[in-house]
Amino acid sequence: MGKPSIPAHPEGATMKAVCFAKFGKDASALSVETIPKPSLETPDEVLIKVHAAALNPIDKYRVEGAMAMILPEAFDTSVLGYDVAGVIEQVGEEAGKSYNVGDPVYVRLNKPMKYGAVAEYAVSCTHEIAKKPAKLSFSEAASIPLAGVTALQALRRGGVTEGSKVFITGGAGGVGSLAIQIAKKMLNASHVCTTASPGVGTEICETAGADRVIDYRSQKFEEDLAGEDFDMVFDTTDEAGKMGSLLKKGGKIMSVAGTPSIQAVEQWIGNVPWFMRIFLFLGKNRAAEKAAAMNEGTWEYVLLNPNGKDLTEMATYLENGDIVPVIDTEAASIEDFKTAVDKLWSGRSKGKCVIKVVA
Template sequence: MRAVAYHRFGGPEVLETVDLPTPLVGPDSVLVRVRAAGVNPVDWKVRQGHLQGLLDHVFPVVPGWDVAGVVEKVGLDTPEFQVGDEVVGYVRKDVMHGGTTAELVAAPVRTLARKPESLSWAEAGGLPLAGLTAYQALRRLGVGEGDTVLVHNAAGGVGSFAVQVARAFGARVIGTASERNHERVRGFGGEPVPYGDGMVEAVRALVPGGVDAVLDLVGGGVATTTSDVGTAGVRLASVADGSVTQLGGAYVWVRPDAADLAALGALADEGRLTVPVAATFGLEQTADAHRLSEEGHAAGKVVVTVD
């Protein structure tokens, strides 16, 4: 099969199109023919070697954890799926080796859900990791009807999902974003406030009584510096700063979860969740997709599509 892989850590230039054997399918896995694979910041951070010591690597590494595709073969005990089923998945495994920027990927059924009918292949491929991160963080915060949530980086890849999911949970959402992205935040159902100077005052003006929860998608102590805009029992969570636990908050590392992914798909099919796609690239252009993601300015998901 064709795949994009790297044999050493480095910049986008280490990515190359190669021929690799078809992945073996374990008893609780299925073989998915890839139609789209989302590119996330973690993909190029892993490629650069920043997650050594946290994840094992076996070269060549095929990057990518997000996938949307069609089941081509099933394992010995996989009653959840049949050949021909359209699926999406956050296919994170214990070892970095067989990722999703390839024609085929072996995916444990625990990482998969049925593809939302309302989403295109590219949209479905951009949903899993960022969508699950937002969904699971908001669940950890206990966000529900009547809450007011402050989301930092509300226009970003995870933030855009967090605003929509929190709204679907019945919450009011205040979102920090640069001025040029304020309309984008409004389009997702949030109320934008600026980064930096004046942010605390802007939040207090909108919510004099304080927010009920703060979701940090930026890091650098943001959750700490904005906890004073919360109620007395403000709940804190971060996906970018482990020190939030020192304040009694939750540090969230997204997990594959078929039920959570199915819930996101249901929100999409109900018209309550959209997946903004900024750009798509062919498999041989995966290095360009990584470059765009690294620049950090894409207004939506970056997705690799596979013919």
């Protein structure tokens, strides 16, 4: 039996969205389609007119089918994307106590999604959204939620506080460029070291506030930084297995790349089916655990918990310029989505790839 179609809007309203009906390896799997407009179903939901949506590596994995075991697609047609910035067009009865029609907001859409980010409209619960920082454009705001909250939660779980010494891989990437700024400006780390390519990548990291940048093309961080005693190392590039020599005694390695742990998936989706447990066990990052144990430390995989509280806290720092979005590519319209998709899929983007939905 096939999957159900996206349910019709009660009044028959439709919208444009970037969709995929089959898994594929590149942008050819995606197309702009006309699908039913989402509607409010619970009192705490809001309908957002999307002005901009951002892409993340998870979108690539989802289109390729790599996420299907953990998060199977609900419908026979799926909408791309998780990150949204836009204006509230309709509020549920409960949502109306906190938000009004016309409020600019930004959000990382959470499960269950109705139906994705790269569309003319999106629905979200109020506990996931936050008021958009007025200083930011909609494209800048859309670039923040998934990457920013992921970085904030990973750094906090890693114990980063005032005076901490932190190492972050992939400092010019979407998560890395925000992680540097969050570590320095929000959590008051005393020293942040990262990896990047020479040129633009290094410039992004230095502008973000990195105290030291390792050129990953000509240097091996596991050798150059051995014995540096970092309190926490943040793996955004699936290199946790190399990080043991960097860690101080009792320090922490936090990963957001590679195969997630069973514990992380349990926190994300609840009960993990037996077949998925087998898959996750076989893919377990034993090298990361071994690396952490070198200095009596710990390794943990972090899956983000989308919430408006963290976005609201970050908004203060975005508003005063302590945290600055880094955008690599901005597609001019929903029809031009391949400009952003192709850059993200290439693996060469610096910062975030964004699609403007409202010009």
